[in-house]
Amino acid sequence: MIMEHKEIFDHLTALFPETGLEFDEDVPCIVVPPAAIRDVSLQVRDDEMLQFDFLMCLSGVDNADGTLGVVYHLHSVPLGHKLTLKVIVPADNPHLQSVERVWRTADWHEREAYDLVGMVFDGHRDLRRILNPYDWEGHPLRKDYEVPEFYNGMKVPY
Numbered sequence: 545m546i547m548e549h550k551e552i553f554d555h556l557t558a559l560f561p562e563t564g565l566e567f568d569e570d571v572p573c574i575v576v577p578p579a580a581i582r583d584v585s586l587q588v589r590d591d592e593m594l595q596f597d598f599l600m601c602l603s604g605v606d607n608a609d610g611t612l613g614v615v616y617h618l619h620s621v622p623l624g625h626k627l628t629l630k631v632i633v634p635a636d637n638p639h640l641q642s643v644e645r646v647w648r649t650a651d652w653h654e655r656e657a658y659d660l661v662g663m664v665f666d667g668h669r670d671l672r673r674i675l676n677p678y679d680w681e682g683h684p685l686r687k688d689y690e691v692p693e694f695y696n697g698m699k700v701p702y
Contacts, residue, residue: 546625549573552594559587573615573628578640581614581631582667585646588618588627595620596627599647604657608687612638612661633663635686642668660685 547555549572556574557565563584566575576584588596596618605613616629631640642665644650655674657663662683665671673680682689692700 546623547593548625549627552588552625552627555591555593556584556587559591560584568630571628571630573630575630575632578631578633581616581629582641582643582646584629585616585643588629589646594625594627595622597621599643599649599653602643602650602653602657604661604663604685606635606661606685606687607632610635612663614640614657614663616643635662638662639664639666641666642671644668659683662686 550567553565553567553574560580560583563580564577565584568575588594598619598621600617600619603615605615607613611632612635613633614631618627618629620626633640640663642650642654644654644665645667651670652674654663654665654668655671658665658671659673659675660683672678676684680695681692694700
């Protein structure tokens with residue numbers, strides 16, 4: 545039976561009553577506190593009613609309001625339902641738990657969000673830049689990012 549986001553939210557709220565999960569009807573998605581994302585991820589993966597065995601995408605986002613976010617798009621191959629989770633952190637302290645050990649595909653997705661937005665995934669086994677050079681300054685997908693005029697003495701073509 546395919547479950548809707550609100551049904552999944554009600555199920556998770558019963559399992560994590562003190563966590564502070566929120567339901568965003570506009571998107572729809574479940575907003576998860578940064579300290580709880582690993583536990584919630586393990587639950588949605590291993591729960592027989594949910595079985596979210598496939599992380600389709602994980603994206604870092606600059607919300608342009610002093611916060612950054614990570615959006616997780618999940619799919620249950622055996623049950624056919626989908627789920628979107630979102631974590632919001634302050635831009636000046638962008639730490640949250642890694643889910644790279646929950647879904648291995650999160651490895652490169654988290655590295656990309658780290659490189660381009662500046663998200664810090666605590667517990668990631670190999671958190672380093674993946675698209676930019678290791679010594680690149682800044683995070684190109686942040687709203688306040690300014691492209692440098694030069695990199696290692698070469699003019700940046702923007």
